Amino acid sequence: MEEKKNSRLGKVGGQAVLEGIMMRGPQSYTTAVRKEDGTIIRDSHPNEIKKKNWFKKLPLVRGVVSFAESMILSFSTLSFAAEALEIEEETKFEKWLTKVFGKSLTGIVTAIGTVLGLVLGVGLFIVLPAFLSQFIKNEIARKIVEGILRIAIFLAYVSLVSLMKDIRRTFMYHGAEHKSIFCYEKGLDLTVENIRKQKRFHPRCGTSFMILMMLVGILIGLAIGIVFRETRENTVLYVAIKLLLLPLTVGIGYEIIRFAGRHDNALIRFITAPGLWIQRITTKEPTDDMIEVAIVALKSALTEEFSEEDVFVGITLPEPPAEDVEAEQTEKTEEPAVTEEK
Secondary structure, eight states: OOOOOOTTTTSOEEEEETTEEEEEOSSEEEEEEEOTTSOEEEEEEEOGGGOOOGGGGSTTHHHHHHHHHHHHHHHHHHHHHHHHTTOOOOOHHHHHHHHHHOTHHHHHHHHHHHHHHHHHHHIIIIIHHHHHTTTOOSHHHHHHHHHHHHHHHHHHHHHHHTTSHHHHHHHHHHHHHHHHHHHHHTTOOOOHHHHHTSOSOOTTOHHHHHHHHHHHHHHHHHHHHHHOGGGGTOHHHHHHHHHHTHHHHHHHHHHHHHHHHHOOSHHHHHHHHHHHHHHHHHOOOOOHHHHHHHHHHHHHHOTTTOOHHHHTTTOOOOOOOHHHHHHHHHHHHOOOOOOOOO
């Protein structure tokens, strides 16, 4: 039986940020953030990083490019959310550094922090599991245990950070993101009521992508042991080759998740099941005001389908101060004075 194609599948992607959501459509992307006073502010940009190049269409290669672009986009959207919420208040030491060395130092410190974060990630999720499993003699068992350890460390990390209040709220916005995308893909009106009924577990989620990469990593680890037999006794060499082949792991994982996002059958459900299970931790049921932020972000990102007038239809926003309302009414009702000519 031929599978029906849905033109909306895979058209929209998103990301949860602090007190908000980023949605990316074919032409542009928008980050919407709910401030403490209840207002929603937005930051929209055209998809300049998604300019078409021939190499971006190549299987495997497009996955690596897409992953790099997503990291760049993620950094900018997270920065906007932090600035919008005014949570980046400088310490006295940071003010002193800026005064003495200038603002260029801030960029250097940020870059160093990013590099250290990547090093920590590589050490925690690649190097540590490889060294912990090196004492197992059977090659197949060793690679399976390595993969299980990697997933266990990831689960422990996600579970721990989910205990933080801000992260838990971000996971709720993550749920709102998934629900609104499901609603859009089904062709339903983007209302709180319709979105509330949708599932919060999406096969094209970044969490599913991470789990798929870890599972693909087990197969690549086995292949390394077969092709480079010396790595069976040399864990440092094995880790080095594993890191060199990381783009291949990303590329394969991307192709699987891309295919899964556009199809729905028994095989796809089996492949994506582990990632959907993990989303029980990384997504939470959102509140109605979080769903409203998702609606604003999604409509704003789909400028070819929704006009600016449609974006805030049905969205709950705080009442303006009484003096502002009175001033506005006065401007509308006040008639200009008439001067009689003599």
